[in-house]
Every structure is written in structure tokens, then in C-alpha cells.
Amino acid sequence: MTNKIKTQTLDINKIREDFPVLAESMNRHPLVYLDNAATSQKPKSVINRMHDFYSKQYATVHRGVYTLSQNSTWECDLVRNKCREFLNARDTSEIIFVRGTTEAINLAAFGYVRKFLKAGDEIIISEMEHHANIVPWQLLSQEKGFKLKVVPVSDDGELLMDAYQKLLTEKTKLVAITHISNALGTVNPIKQITHLAHQAGAKVFIDGAQGAVHLKVDVQDIGCDFYAFSGHKIYGPTGIGVLYAKRELLEAMDPYQGGGEMIELVTFEKTTFAKPPLKFEAGTPAIVETIGLGPALDYVMTLGFDRIEAYEQSLLKYATEKMSQIEGLTIIGRAKQKDALVSFTLKDIHPHDIGTILDQEGIAIRTGHHCAQPIMRRFGLPATARASFAFYNTKEEIDKLVAGIEKVKEVFA
Amino acid sequence: MSQPSNVPEPQLDHLYQEVILDHNKKPRNYKVIPQPQLHSHGLNTLCGDEYFLFLNTSPEGKVTDIGFQGSGCAISKASASIMTTLVKDKTIEEVKILKDSFLDFMLKDGITASKEKIGRLKMFEGVKEFPVRVKCATLIWRTLEDALNNIHERKE
Known part of the structure; x- marks a missing residue:
């Protein structure tokens, strides 16, 4: 362009x-x-691509030795790379396909927080979060004894940054904040939020369900550890979304679900896991939804x-x-x-x-x-x-x- | 895009009739009854409408006092207000018959309840043109059902 x-x-x-x-x-x-x-509604390029893929190219991914499956895998890999480009991630292994932002948050909660936080550790969220960015942390906190702290908002609907800074302590291990509030429209200063959290030694999860639709996202510039968005809000299909996470975190995290495709070697005694991203993508994925996400991202990137x-x-x-x-x-x-x-x-x-x-x-x-x-x-x-x-x-x-x-x-x- | 074929074409003035708007604006029996004999809390979890319902009855089984409070849309509030005016001074048996007739009228297909059975409640017929709003009209009647059965909490 x-x-x-x-x-x-x-x-x-x-x-x-x-x-x-x-x-x-x-x-x-x-x-x-x-x-x-x-x-959001869907452009013809998304609708036609999915229709054409089912009509002419559909097969499973990562398994078949036959050409149709290899092409299907190749097409999905292209979309993964497009997502990397869209978020400016370093590597395609940092792009995990999920059902949507909700699943991305659950993945981070169960794969990272469950493994690395101890009883008494603190998670900071904000008063303006969607239930999807409250409930998974709450469920884990109840089970594991983490403490959930909430950043209040002003009468205009802005995050109270002073209050946020006061909530950050050496016990804070994760800050999970939305990029844009779905209820108020507030755009949060996520780069500053991330910087402050990192100074306190906490990791940062950004809920980008609204943010990725309206603003250019550069995960390297923001510096966040996790960023998630949903395909269906960005003019793409339902049932597909992306979790971005830093490679070193994905290496250290536990798998979220067990099943096919996420393994390296399985015996009845032990299983070794595939490397990211496949480590987090158990089972046959939403292939055609993944394919449909490609032209949706093309559409916004072209505009x-x-x-x-x-x-x-x-x-x-x-x-x-x-x-x-x-x-x-x-x-x-x-x-x-x-x-x-x-x-x-x-x-x-x-x-x-x-x-x-x-x-x-x-x-x-x-x-x-x-x-x-x-x-x-x-x-x-x-x-x-x-x-x-x-x-x-x-x-x-x-x-x-x-x-x-x-x-x-x-x-x- | 069309409605499902069994639903009549919706018309706003069938939904927001004068009487309904009036009860929404000035709800009758809008009060808390302290230490009621029967009570329940009805909550529509999808839309957040919620009402608290209180009843007192006489030893002969008549509803001697009824009150409700809470928040919700015009349809749910008017339905609650109208319900309280109809139920007061009726026997519990009469109330149960009215409740069942109204719920059948609202929820079952092809029921054209006679005016004798549900009386003024026929005005809610227009709500059926807006299928997603039917639960607004029935919420308080479900809550009444629970109160009569000593169930104190309902979530829909």
C-alpha cells in the first residue's frame, strides 16, 4: 500500500x-x-473465503500426508503469520489460536497463573472489566488463595492511575486489564500500565477484545506479556481468536487442554508435549474459521x-x-x-x-x-x-x- | 429478514398500551410488607430485571395484602403492578387458577384465552408479538408462583 x-x-x-x-x-x-x-458484520471476502475453502480446499491440519491436508495446514500457517504481523509479535510460535478472548483468558489463567502464583499472591484487575476478565481469575483465586484487587474508575469512566500504582506491590504477580472498555468505551493507557506492572515484577495480560478492533496494536511496543482478541469482533468468524504470549512464557506454561495435536510422544506413563503454539492447541482446530480470520485482518490492515x-x-x-x-x-x-x-x-x-x-x-x-x-x-x-x-x-x-x-x-x- | 411465521407482525402500540404505560409510571401496591407471610425474589438473569414480592393471607386463605418492589422494564413493572391489583382479595385457589391461565396464555401456542378466565390480562396479548419480551410479562407471575410454594429465590 x-x-x-x-x-x-x-x-x-x-x-x-x-x-x-x-x-x-x-x-x-x-x-x-x-x-x-x-x-461485527462480515465482509464478502470473509464469507467467500470460507465458502470457497469448504468447497475446494478443506481437509484436516498437521496430520495428513496427502496434498489436500498439507495445503490446509499451509493456509492456516499463513493466517498465523498474518496474526503475528497484525500484532507485531516476534514469532509465529507466540500466536495461539483459541475460540476467542474468553478462552484466551482461561488459557492464561490455567496455563500460567495456576502454575506460577502461590497462595497470597495478588492479581490486579479493574472495575471496568468484562465478566470474562473477572471470573477466570476469581475461580482460580478461590481455589488457590490468590487475592484479587480492583483498580477503581473515575466518574468519567477513566482508570484511577494513582490508585493503580498504590495497589501494585511485590505481591502483585499479574495485572489483567482491558485495552478498551466494552461498556464505557474508555481506552486505557496500556503501555503505561504495563510499564508500571513490570517495575513491580508483575506480568501483564491485556484483554484486546475491543482494543484490537479499533486501534493499531503492537505487542512489542506495549511490552505486555499476553494480549488476546476475538475474530468475530474484528469482522471475522466466530469460534476463532488469538492469544499472544511471549515465547519464554509459553515454553514455561502448562498445557491448557490435553488431547491430539499438542503432544510430542505419548506412553501410558508419560506424555511429552509439542512446542508452542501446538502445545496449546489440543484437538482438531476451527480450521475454516482460522482461514476466515485471514481476509478479516487483511480488510482492516488494508483500510x-x-x-x-x-x-x-x-x-x-x-x-x-x-x-x-x-x-x-x-x-x-x-x-x-x-x-x-x-x-x-x-x-x-x-x-x-x-x-x-x-x-x-x-x-x-x-x-x-x-x-x-x-x-x-x-x-x-x-x-x-x-x-x-x-x-x-x-x-x-x-x-x-x-x-x-x-x-x-x-x-x- | 422476517419473523418466524407463527409470530404476528409486531406493533409497538400493542406492546406499549396506555394502561401498561400508566402502571409503569405509577405502579400500584409498590411497597415492602415487613415480615410478610409469603415472599419471593424473582430475577431475570439475562436482562437483570428483578422484583421482590410480599403477600399476607387471612386464615381463610384470602390474599389480604400484597406489595412489590424492584426494577425492570415497563412491561415487567406494569405486569407486576397489574398482577397485584388482580390478586388482592382473591383466595389462593383463585390466584393459582388465574396464574396458570395467564402463563398458559402467554407461553403456549394457539391459546386464545377467554376474557372470563384472564380478564384484563388479555391486554398482554400484544407482548406475544415480541417473543423476547414474553419473559418480562411472566417474571412476576413466576415469582408469585414461588411465593405461594414457599420458594424464596428464582433465577430465569
Whole structure:
């Protein structure tokens, strides 16, 4: 890609044509899809690649001596290398294929934390974590006697960095923090968080389920020990995701699951394990989902994160301005560094009622606790409504959202 | 994209009727009864709606007092409010028949309950046009069922 292309703005109409579902209608209205933080829509390149792979190239990986299987293995290896490039990892052995971010966190919890932490050691998470970045650490802590400490957030939804620094002690062995909050949109200073944790001698796990979708991730620059993301949030298939971990950690860690493909030699007395990444990939993997992840990453890398970020920030700015003008609407989460997502409440109208009425206008938003009950509790709310944007959304769609919210107010006037 | 064929085309004014909106705004019997004879806590874990329900009965088995508190969407709150107005002063036997008739009406296909059986509750027919919202209307009735059976916690 030349620099000239990179500096051009995105052609949103052309992009929208790449995502077939965006041309669908919903409840007699053109679909306005604003639930991208839950899962994103898929471009034709992903859909066609998976269809073609099943039609012409499908076979198992790492086992067959026959050509079809060797090609299948080769294609999956290419995607692994693409993931390495995407995260700027040093080596493909640092890219573990998992089902998604949730499995990546469980893998790190059971493969690393379970082995290397002792009773009394401390794990730091934050108040804004998704349940997936709370529950696995909690389960292990209960079993092994680790202590879970929580970094609080400000009224604007920003991590309180002073409080974080005070929580870091020589007992801290792991800091597990989200890159971007799915409930508030807050972008956390993960490089600084990592630096401080390393000074205290702790390892760092970054939940990149939202982060990798909206920001350029360079794991070497961040310096984190683990970084995870899900394919389905980054315009790829469900059932595939990536755990990045530093090679020396992967060497030292215990396998997460036992089974085929992750072994070197098996007798009834003893098993020796394959080297990373296969050590952590027991069983036949999600082959076609892995293949589908390739064109999804190609799509965002071709658009370029500088352009994606600039455009998505323009959507956020526009949505924030327009929605702030709606009387009775309160935006939850006003961090200075924020991703294109607006979590809100509307007077005393319950988010589910907002969601149902907007749905009748063809507008899909998320309502509820966003699998982040602790942060909802922090703001004294049982639930919020959330509109989350992708680079295929438009200002016209935000206008429709605003008109839809006005309609909600009319129904509940 | 179309709805499943057995579901009528949804219409918002079937869901958010005047009476329902009114009960949502001004819920009746919205109170805690201290040391109630019967009580339960209903929680819809998926959406977070939750209500506490309290009942007192007379020795003859009549509901003498009923109250609820909690939070949730307009449908669940209105359903709770309307339920309390209908249940008060009925015998427990009558309450059970009404509850079963309403739950059948909401949850089973092809049930067109007669007005005699469920009375004003027929207004919730419009909720069936929005299948994901049916559980909002039934939550408080499930909670009532539990209270009558001395079950104090329900999670759906």
C-alpha cells in the first residue's frame, strides 16, 4: 500500500457494499447496525473465503500426508503469520489460536497463573472489566488463595492511575486489564500500565477484545506479556481468536487442554508435549474459521488503523454532540480517550424498552449490563443502552438513532 | 429478514398500551410488607430485571395484602403492578387458577384465552408479538408462583 492511498479518507459507500447484511431491512426499515461491540458484520471476502475453502480446499491440519491436508495446514500457517504481523509479535510460535478472548483468558489463567502464583499472591484487575476478565481469575483465586484487587474508575469512566500504582506491590504477580472498555468505551493507557506492572515484577495480560478492533496494536511496543482478541469482533468468524504470549512464557506454561495435536510422544506413563503454539492447541482446530480470520485482518490492515481511527472518532464526536442535545439523555462514560461507543440512559425509561422501540425502527443496539455488572454497579445502574460504531456506520445512521430515541420519548411521554 | 411465521407482525402500540404505560409510571401496591407471610425474589438473569414480592393471607386463605418492589422494564413493572391489583382479595385457589391461565396464555401456542378466565390480562396479548419480551410479562407471575410454594429465590 502506498502512502498516497493511506492518506485518503475512507470511501464508506464502497465499504458498505462489501458487507452484504448492511443492505438488509429490519422491521420494514433499512437495517442500522449499531451493536458492533458485541459482534461485527462480515465482509464478502470473509464469507467467500470460507465458502470457497469448504468447497475446494478443506481437509484436516498437521496430520495428513496427502496434498489436500498439507495445503490446509499451509493456509492456516499463513493466517498465523498474518496474526503475528497484525500484532507485531516476534514469532509465529507466540500466536495461539483459541475460540476467542474468553478462552484466551482461561488459557492464561490455567496455563500460567495456576502454575506460577502461590497462595497470597495478588492479581490486579479493574472495575471496568468484562465478566470474562473477572471470573477466570476469581475461580482460580478461590481455589488457590490468590487475592484479587480492583483498580477503581473515575466518574468519567477513566482508570484511577494513582490508585493503580498504590495497589501494585511485590505481591502483585499479574495485572489483567482491558485495552478498551466494552461498556464505557474508555481506552486505557496500556503501555503505561504495563510499564508500571513490570517495575513491580508483575506480568501483564491485556484483554484486546475491543482494543484490537479499533486501534493499531503492537505487542512489542506495549511490552505486555499476553494480549488476546476475538475474530468475530474484528469482522471475522466466530469460534476463532488469538492469544499472544511471549515465547519464554509459553515454553514455561502448562498445557491448557490435553488431547491430539499438542503432544510430542505419548506412553501410558508419560506424555511429552509439542512446542508452542501446538502445545496449546489440543484437538482438531476451527480450521475454516482460522482461514476466515485471514481476509478479516487483511480488510482492516488494508483500510489502515490511522484511517479507521480518524473516521470512527468523527462518528463518536458527531454521536456525542447529537445525543447530548437530547433532553433526559445521560451518556455513561466520558473518558478523554474513548472508542466509538456511546453508553446511555434516557430518563427513567428502561434500556430494554429503548431497545425494543429502536428495533421497530430497524436500529439494532445493545441493552443490558454488557456482561460488566461491576461497572454498572459503580454507576448505580442496572443497565444501559449502548450504540457501538464500526467504520461502515454513517452520520445518517446516527441521525436515525437520534430520531429513534426521540420516538422512545414520545411513547413514554 | 422476517419473523418466524407463527409470530404476528409486531406493533409497538400493542406492546406499549396506555394502561401498561400508566402502571409503569405509577405502579400500584409498590411497597415492602415487613415480615410478610409469603415472599419471593424473582430475577431475570439475562436482562437483570428483578422484583421482590410480599403477600399476607387471612386464615381463610384470602390474599389480604400484597406489595412489590424492584426494577425492570415497563412491561415487567406494569405486569407486576397489574398482577397485584388482580390478586388482592382473591383466595389462593383463585390466584393459582388465574396464574396458570395467564402463563398458559402467554407461553403456549394457539391459546386464545377467554376474557372470563384472564380478564384484563388479555391486554398482554400484544407482548406475544415480541417473543423476547414474553419473559418480562411472566417474571412476576413466576415469582408469585414461588411465593405461594414457599420458594424464596428464582433465577430465569
